[in-house]
Amino acid sequence: MKRLSLLCSLRSRAVALCVGGCLLWLFQSSAAAKPPNIVFILADDLGYGDLGCYGHPYARTPNLDRLASEGTRFTQFRVTGVTCCPSRTGFMTSRHPASFPKYMSDFGFGGRVTVTELLNQAGYRTGHFGKWHIGPDEPNGTYGIDEVGVKGSNKADPGGRDAGLFRDAIRFIERNRDKPFYVNVWGHITHFPVGPEQSLVDEFKDLEFNRADFGGHMQEKFEDALELQGDLADGMRNYLGDVWSLDLQVGALLTRLDQLGLRDNTIVVFSSDQGPAPVKLAGGKSEQPERRPFSVNMLGYAGGFRGGKHTQFEGGVRSPFIIRWPGNVPAGKVNETSVTSGLDWLPTLCAIAGVKIDAAGQGFEGQDVSDIWRGSDRSPERPLFWKVSSAGAKVSALDGRWKFHEGARGSAQPLLYDLSTDPKERTNLAGDHPDIVKRMETLIAAWSATLPEDYEKAAAGKGKQKAKARRKAKGKRKSKK
DSSP: HHHHHHHHHHHHHHHHHHHHHHHHHHHHHHHHHOOOOOEEEESSOTTTTHHHHHOOOSOOOOHHHHHHTTSSEESSSSSOOSSHHHHHHHHHHHSSSGGOOOOOHHHTTTTTHHHHHHHTTTEEEEEEOOOOOSSSSSTTTGGGOOOEEOOOTTTTTOOHHHHHHHHHHHHHHHHHHTTOOOEEEEOOOSSOOOOOOOOHHGGTTOOOGGGSSOTTTTTHHHHHHHHHHHHHHHHHHHHHHHHHHHHHHHHHHHHHHHHOOOOOGEEEEESSSSSSOOOGGGGGGOOOSTTHHHHHTTOOOOOTTTTTTTTSSHHHHHHOOOOTTTTSTTTTTOOOOOOEEEGHHHHHHHHHOOOOOTTTTTTOOOOOHHHHTOOOOOOOOEEEEESSSTTOOEEEETTTTTTEEOOOOTOOOEEETTTTTTTTTOOOOTTOOOHHHHHHHHHHHHHHTSOOSSBBBOSSTHHHHHHHHHHHHHHHHHHHO
16 A cells, blocks of 8 residues: 555656656746847937947947847947938938938828838837937827837936936836836937036046047047137037936836846847037037037047948947857857848848838848857958938048048048058048049949939927927827826
């Protein structure tokens, strides 16, 4: 009898272990099969060289530096525009912004499918928090985004002007932790005006500023700030305080992902929409009394590259790009060879998430570079183009090592640079390589033939005024509830 009881007990334990093992296997298989979450943190006008891990001599960015050390940092990433809306258009639609006849922030994407729509249709919960600038409408459901939380800067927040939108994004993640999610966290730092809370500036009170610590083209910005009677050390402290507050909020988001157990199955990407804003704007705007105190703080660093926001030189189109995805993206790697683009965002995420697309049929212009994210050093073979949405605007192109700019207004002289030896675009080689000039002009002519002949924009300020009115009305409705 005892033997029978023992046998029954052993059999029960064996069945329990078998069932437990099967359940564990099913749970692990289910977890492994769940598509990765995606968090896209996009800074505004942050320069290529504004982070510690990208070489800034003074920046304090421990959380973003850690993100880079736990993932891969790219040095050859290019955005699709030199101002906010065109760059964001490339990420959202995988289309060159100049291909839209109606300006996107005024009229939207003209029915073009977006990355958020595709992921939403595949079962992702989608969210967007912070800056918008991609269309006139912002209600939930726009572009397949379940939750749209457009929010401006809050300069009085002790955590920095973007702290509120990061908190909103974290709450979205908490609500959707049990399902795959995609969230845009699009901040305002370091867009004009830079004027953080004094407590953030005081973090750099002991800074010993030396303008010689910065590369050549940054010296032009310093001269512009001095012409506006700015104090360079004080302006730098203000700028660093703004960036520091951004890093604090990135750290808070990363910590919450860890606390929720989402770290291993979440792709976290950090980038900037274009290069740093200039100190002085055309038309004397920067000299206006209400703007001057903030203009002298616009000391974003393009890492020594020429130009910045509003220009198609490398300082305007080359942005930081960091990806962390544990177990999939190599940790601690710096990719210096792969020339990738904001156009690649949509097809790459769709490939990773298992979303089938018809790139040609749907008009996507980017490529799936998921193999590059996972560690390949290859560089896609294709030219990249930049053009603002204006008839007759000059085109810049990058093909292999050659960067070409059509002749500037009032000048027929084109510019040609060999980025393999002259990444800062100092020596014009157009006269030495007429064959390369002709090839680049042929590429540009073929691409330009596919673009609209004319462009339409809303009356100056009208689109922004309508959007502000809608947000104000939306806020009033919320306050009544």
